[in-house]
Amino acid sequence: MAERSTGLPSQRQVIELLDGEFARAGYDIEDVVIDAATRPPRITVVADRDGGLDLDAVADLSRIASELLDDLDSPPYVLEVSSPGVDRPLTDEKHYRRARGRLAQFTLTDGSTLTGRIGPVGDGTVGVVVREARKNLEVRDIALDAITKAVVQVEFSPPSPRELELAGVSGEDA
Template sequence: MASDDPLRSARLPTREQVIELLDGEFARVGYEVEDVTITHTRPPRVTVIADSDEGLDLDAVATLSRLASTALDVVDTDFAPYVLEVTSRGVDRPLTSEKHFRRARGRKVEVALADGASVTGRLGQTADGVVHLVVPAGKDFEVRGLRVDEISKAIVQVEFSPPNRRELELSEQTGKGDGE
């Protein structure tokens, strides 16, 4: 029996159907469908996780929700009622691809490396498979380059106080206008 058989019996769209239907619509307004989850609860829930290089604010969520609702309403005449939710990746979701690191630039992250070591620092530029991480070095900071394939897990850290000015300067310098 296929893993989504309970969803089919509830007459819900599949993950693939939702992605196929919404991907182009979201792209037209500058966003992408990061993932879709469908839960067989009462009521069933279709959650669309969206993202972009500019992030996702409440206005964008409202726009994407309207787009998703309209697009799904066109084809969902055979689907059972469900709750539609459009949301962002969230701060606790691991950074798993180069675009995730690029989009989190300037944020503090905890990184577990494939060799078992770990490092915490502020994300700078990410390009060509390399993440630049601003890390403490004595009383100052330095920029350390890590290949994305060296990273086994990376999580954005929630900060309650303003970041160190030097740390922020270095995270910005690893990009435009610094000769890289």
């Protein structure tokens, strides 16, 4: 049975159409999800940059996306521009850089797990601030290729100033 066309642009088409303008505005397109099963259909563009997205950025990117997508001959749809969710796995060096100062759980290639605060990132490694025995803090440099999975954790209380200092961020940056 042939797949019925929805008339909506494909994920590839949306990325190709928006990528240049988003990049000029300083943002990366992390994902595009097209949900033709909802009524009305929904096109979600997930974007990010160092420093994250604020409401003004989301509004600007939504306007840019809307103007570019309006040129397509497609049925009505809902456009949503958002930042990646906190549960997005960290898979690229830029993801770690953007999550600096955040608490994350890591699964390493040897099967071990580690929870720590993301610190400096560069040269294929990430510094992770961990609590050792007797509650001492230390920074462990972990090769990115030794990490099989890393996910930012939700925190309900603020980290200690020393932990943030070791992660290389000030309290205002976190």
